Amino acid sequence: MRDCKICGRKSGDEELCEYHQSALTNLKSAYEIWSEAEEHLAWEEYIKQVNELEETGRWVKEIIENIMSQNGS
Template identity: 45%
Template sequence: MSSCSICGRDTLNGNIFCRYHQEALDNLQSSFENWREASDVSWNEYIQLLCQIDETGRWVREMAEEIKAKDDSSA
């Protein structure tokens, strides 16, 4: 079994994330469409906003920071 690339917990079904971070990613992706329609933000802007909002939950924040770090390193 492999470990989550964010927290080191066990992963399921060959995912690179644990169930908590995978659920956070799923929620990020499904919620993005609503954010985009309401405020016309890009994916990168959305991720940046979630990193800054105090109300963002732990798992979502960690996932958003992981996405942001990967985007920054590939730019």
């Protein structure tokens, strides 16, 4: 049994708990909409913009911060 690397909740065999896993899935699927909306939008720039928006959900922001910290940005 593993703990979610973001919040420490039990996450079964996965790296992320169900909430942060869903947040990551949503973040990835919204990238498609953003890519069509904004030409040549790189993933890094996309998550930076999403993270700055007030409307972005808490778990999504936590996932973004985790990705950014891994990338060293």
